Amino acid sequence: MSEQRKTELELSAWLDGELDGEKAREIEALLARSPELSEEVRLMRASGALLRQEVDAAERGLDMSDFSSRVMASIDSAPSQEMSKKGEAVSSGGLLGKIRRGLADLLAVHRPAVAAAATMLLVLGGSSFYFLFSNQPEIDPASPLLVRGGSTVIEDLSFGDASAVVYRTEADVTVIWVTED
């Protein structure tokens, strides 16, 4: 690296307050006797100030009073969106297509439990599948009987050619089990 480039790099670091002690004093002495370097510092400051001014002005006029509510609403609705996407991927015209509407209603009812869960899994097996919402990573999605054991049926619905059962396990795992009739 050339001496000039090294000096410019240090100038930039000095501007950010990242140089201390002797090195900072060297740069300051250099600036005091070099109009060219001083001009360079001015331009560096100008570009930063310009960017900052713009963002400051945008933020000043910004009403973020309902921002956190919108974020939380978006988080709450995320599982059902995710489910819809996965359903599409599995079978857009089959079982999932027929019952998507019913599932959406189901999720609306059980949203608090579902939204609080960190994990959602879609497990397929034969003509049935289930969605599992859980904060318990140790739950084995391949062992549905394990999930069903010790659970309480809180919804049992039928729509069209399919039925769906919502279970809540003792470990506070919510399972929506869907079966084609």
Next chain:
Amino acid sequence: METDERALVTRAREGDHRAFEALVRQYQRRVFRVAMGMLRNEDDALEIAQEAFVKAHRNLERFKGDSSFYTWMHRITSNLCIDFLRRRRGESVEYDDGILRDCPEGDVADVAPTHPVAPVQAVLDRELGDKLGEALGALSDAHRQILVLREVEGLSYEEIAEVLGIKKGTVMSRLFHARKNMQARLCSYLSEKELAELTGESELEASLPGSKLSG
């Protein structure tokens, strides 16, 4: 990490929505500022800010607390902004959680520059806004990102290194190149009067190391 913040993160990871909402309120403006600096469009910045928090919530399990929550949020936000800019330019964006991605090391001055973006006319004087838009638009995404983290958010080199997953020496070098690129364009645009206004000593002396000259 501050104790309060750590407690909020712990509760949020356990599924406490009120705790996560408190984190959102605490950092929403900072996240917006990063997005605004990168995108220069208020609506886009708000959209990305919201997406950043949703993504953070979805990935809370992966946040180990080695860095502060806001450092983590900066990382998510600036990566989402880069994805957004790429999409706007019609480049393909591979699926990525936008959190653990590393930025390339070393000088990125040769990375293709972004296209100019529409300036926020209501915010700055129109002409000055145009000049800034042209200068920023000519920067690579990585240069714009580092400039925003430093100039808008005021992060230290150490914090920037943590956010971008690069070495401190790379921060110094990348920031320098970003400034040189901005400088090259702005110096031909800015009048002496504008320069004097932007670098007004009364405002800057208090906050920048330049004050050491007189101290």
